[in-house]
Amino acid sequence: MKGKPAGLELFSQERDRLQSLIDEDPAKALKEARALSSDTPVGGVLYTGLKAGILVDAGSCAKDKQAVEEGIALFRALASANPKQPDSHYNLGNGLVALADLEPYTGVDWYLTTAATRREGRSQFQRAISSNHNHPIVSVALTNLGNALWKAHRWAEAYDAYARALAHDASNAMASTGAAKVLLQCIARGIGDRKVLQSVAARHLEAAKLHPERIAELAGARAQQQLSQLMQKRLEGGAPPDLSRASEYERFVAANRLALSPTIDGQDCSLKRWDSLRFASITEPAGTDPGVPALFAMLNVMKSDFLAARYLAYQALSSTFPESGLYSDTLDYAVYGVAPSMLSLAQRACIDVLDKIAVATTEYFAMPGPARAVYFTNRWFADSQKGQPLAWHPSLRPHIDKGNAALIALAEISLDVGEGGALQRKKAFRHASTHRFTVLHDIGCKPSRKSVHIEHCEVSDFKSDLIESLQLGRAAMLYFVEMISINERANTASPEKRLPISVPSHHYIRGEDEGERQIRRTIPKTPLRNAKKRR
Numbered sequence: 001m002k003g004k005p006a007g008l009e010l011f012s013q014e015r016d017r018l019q020s021l022i023d024e025d026p027a028k029a030l031k032e033a034r035a036l037s038s039d040t041p042v043g044g045v046l047y048t049g050l051k052a053g054i055l056v057d058a059g060s061c062a063k064d065k066q067a068v069e070e071g072i073a074l075f076r077a078l079a080s081a082n083p084k085q086p087d088s089h090y091n092l093g094n095g096l097v098a099l100a101d102l103e104p105y106t107g108v109d110w111y112l113t114t115a116a117t118r119r120e121g122r123s124q125f126q127r128a129i130s131s132n133h134n135h136p137i138v139s140v141a142l143t144n145l146g147n148a149l150w151k152a153h154r155w156a157e158a159y160d161a162y163a164r165a166l167a168h169d170a171s172n173a174m175a176s177t178g179a180a181k182v183l184l185q186c187i188a189r190g191i192g193d194r195k196v197l198q199s200v201a202a203r204h205l206e207a208a209k210l211h212p213e214r215i216a217e218l219a220g221a222r223a224q225q226q227l228s229q230l231m232q233k234r235l236e237g238g239a240p241p242d243l244s245r246a247s248e249y250e251r252f253v254a255a256n257r258l259a260l261s262p263t264i265d266g267q268d269c270s271l272k273r274w275d276s277l278r279f280a281s282i283t284e285p286a287g288t289d290p291g292v293p294a295l296f297a298m299l300n301v302m303k304s305d306f307l308a309a310r311y312l313a314y315q316a317l318s319s320t321f322p323e324s325g326l327y328s329d330t331l332d333y334a335v336y337g338v339a340p341s342m343l344s345l346a347q348r349a350c351i352d353v354l355d356k357i358a359v360a361t362t363e364y365f366a367m368p369g370p371a372r373a374v375y376f377t378n379r380w381f382a383d384s385q386k387g388q389p390l391a392w393h394p395s396l397r398p399h400i401d402k403g404n405a406a407l408i409a410l411a412e413i414s415l416d417v418g419e420g421g422a423l424q425r426k427k428a429f430r431h432a433s434t435h436r437f438t439v440l441h442d443i444g445c446k447p448s449r450k451s452v453h454i455e456h457c458e459v460s461d462f463k464s465d466l467i468e469s470l471q472l473g474r475a476a477m478l479y480f481v482e483m484i485s486i487n488e489r490a491n492t493a494s495p496e497k498r499l500p501i502s503v504p505s506h507h508y509i510r511g512e513d514e515g516e517r518q519i520r521r522t523i524p525k526t527p528l529r530n531a532k533k534r535r
Contacts, residue, residue, distance in 0.1 A: 018054050023221045026061035029054055034070075048074055053091060057220075060098040068099045079124075086131035089124045090141045096121030097148050108400050111152070111408055112390045119415045119422075122148055126422035139169035140218060145422075146178050152412040153405040155182050156264055156475035160257060163265070166207075174218045176208035177227050183265070191482075192263035195238070200266045202235035241268050252314050258470050260303060262478060275307060277481055281503075283491045296503050298360040299481070302353055306473050309349035313466050316342035333443035335459060340440045343459075343466060344433040350469045351430040354417070357410065357480045364484065367395040377418055380411035402490055406483035413476060426469045429455065429462070 021029040033054035036047050052074035059067030072095040079088040100114040100121065125148070128141040146161030159182040165175035183201035186192050208215075209231060216224040243251055246269045253259050254267040260275040261267070268274060282293055316339055327336040354376040361367070362374050382391040392400055392411075400407050416423040432438045432455035439447070440459045447456050457465075 015050050018050070019057075019220075022054065022058045022061055026058040026064075029058040030062060030064060030067050033058065048078060049087075049091065052078070052095070056091075056095040056098050060102065061222075063102060065099065065102050068095060068102060071095050072099060084131070086128040086134050086137045086141070090128035090137055090144075093121045093124035093128065093141070094144060096124065097144065108392075108408065111412070112392070115390050115412075115415060118148065118152070119420075122416060122422040123420060135168045139165045139172050139175065142168065143172060143175045143178060143218070146175070150178070150182070153409040154412060154475065154479070155185065155409075156478050157472070158182055159264055160471050160475070163257065170207065171211040171214055172218070173208040173211045173214040174223070176204045177215070177230055180204040180208070181230065186262070186264065192261070193266070193268065196241065196263050196266035196268060198235055199238035199240065202237040203240075205231065205233065205235060206237070241266050241270075243267075243269060245269070248318065249311070249314055252318065253310070256467050256471070258310055258474055260306060260474060260477065262481075264478070275303065277303065277477060279481065279484055279488075279503075281488070282484070283488060292503055295360060295364055295484070298356070298363065300506070302356050302360065302477060302480075305349055305356070306353050306470075306477060309346045309353070309473070310470055312342055312349065313346040313470060316340075316346060317463060317466075330439075330448045332446060332448040333441045334439050334447075335442050340459070343440070343462060344429075344438050347426070347462070347466050347469055348430050348433050350466070350473045351417075351426055353473045354413070354476055357476055360480065361410070361483070364487075365395050365399070367393070377414050380407070380414050399487060399490075404483060404486045404490075406479045406486055409479040410476065410483065413472070413479075423472065426465060426472065429457070429465065 018029055018032060021032070033051050036051045036054075052071040055067045055071030055074070059065070059071060072092065075088065075092040075095050078085075079092050082088050096117050100117045103110060103114050122145060125141045125145040129138050129145065131138065142161045142165035146158040146165065149155075149158040149161060159179055162175040162179035162182070165172050166179070169175075180201045183197045183204070187194050187197050187201075212224075212231065215227055241254075243254060246254065250267070250269045254269070257265055257267075259267045260277045262277060278299065279296065282295060284293065321338040321342075323337050325337055355374070358376040358379040359371070359374050361379060362369075362371070367379075380393055380396065382393050384391060396407055413423070415421055417427045418424065429438060437454045439454050439456050440462055441456060442459050445456050445458045447454065
């Protein structure tokens, strides 16, 4: 085997030395990093990235905000010069997240003051992930995206990010331990089936123990020390849920973690109605008008819409359809017909669920304003003039102050689906297919003739986006039900006289099944810890 070129060998030695110095003496590492030339190539390798990385990592350890900002500036220059290089965007995302973490946490307003920085960080991670060509970079970018989502109380999305990271690199022990932590926290909060979640968490920890050296390699010696207790944890394992009798559709749902159940992994198909997410009960002040609260109907419709989008996506991804349409060829490898239109309809229906969540939240908290002006992107924050700081919506602020972290999760999603956010593409596809045109291509993505009224996308990319949109819709519905659960627990401590309203199973009333026994073990019981303690 040939050795490394002399310049590259020298660079590697310098990199390893400085990285080991971060844990021992971050102040010294900063001093040496600042002394590095950031524009001298050695063996074809620029020191700019090394210098920026040490400034960010050592600056984070030393609580030196200025150093982190210096590193971010260098990474911005690299990302601007090499926009197609995923590692530039990955490193910039790390720097932005580190900068936000250096802001002192004084309460839930931390999420407001750091919102723009963290949002850009997630967006940079997404740019690195979207490259999809460099599996190691994609895996670590997904892992750090998962960490960022976890800090924002977006636990279901964090788990999906860790699972996707492992699909790119099964030896990524940071992703394995991250996934295990999410499931163990679900168990601690009483969310989902304890036995199933513990079994899946045990398998994640076993996978991490196969590659313990990767923790220090990916996150440093401090992370290895912090995770040592978790790595030593003994959990009862067990076989995964038996899918031998599952239909192809059930396998599709299980493989992509799309069951509408608080048991976010390890789908149990033995239940007749395994999409079991619902409210346990809702309390209302004594003297409220008779009838079932509208919120139950709203959740039923949201569930129905999501399940319809999920099944439509499954059919579009796995089936062939009778095609009676005669189409003109546009000479750009575009695909037309029932299948691509079903993909587009499923994407649209999935993102539409987000707006319904905003409307249901408005109903539940009796938020003022015209009903027709409620959208997911305008529901969580106060109206403000351009240049004004972000502020919580006045109707939601008291509940956020009391620790309703699920509201923070939903608000953070709204930032990501907005312009420039990590999830903007999903909303853009929804708008294009609703108000303009979406054309899919099976080879390339270059239209025969350009038009501002058509959005073009490769079929393979659109299919991946569709699965992620379904996972996003599922996560948002989990947070919505958790938001209600947290607030209902707070209501039980209210001095106001309130009466619980429990609604029976729709299928039991209609004589379609045995009723409530079909929904065992899956309703959230315990809310998240309050937002202040999460950090």
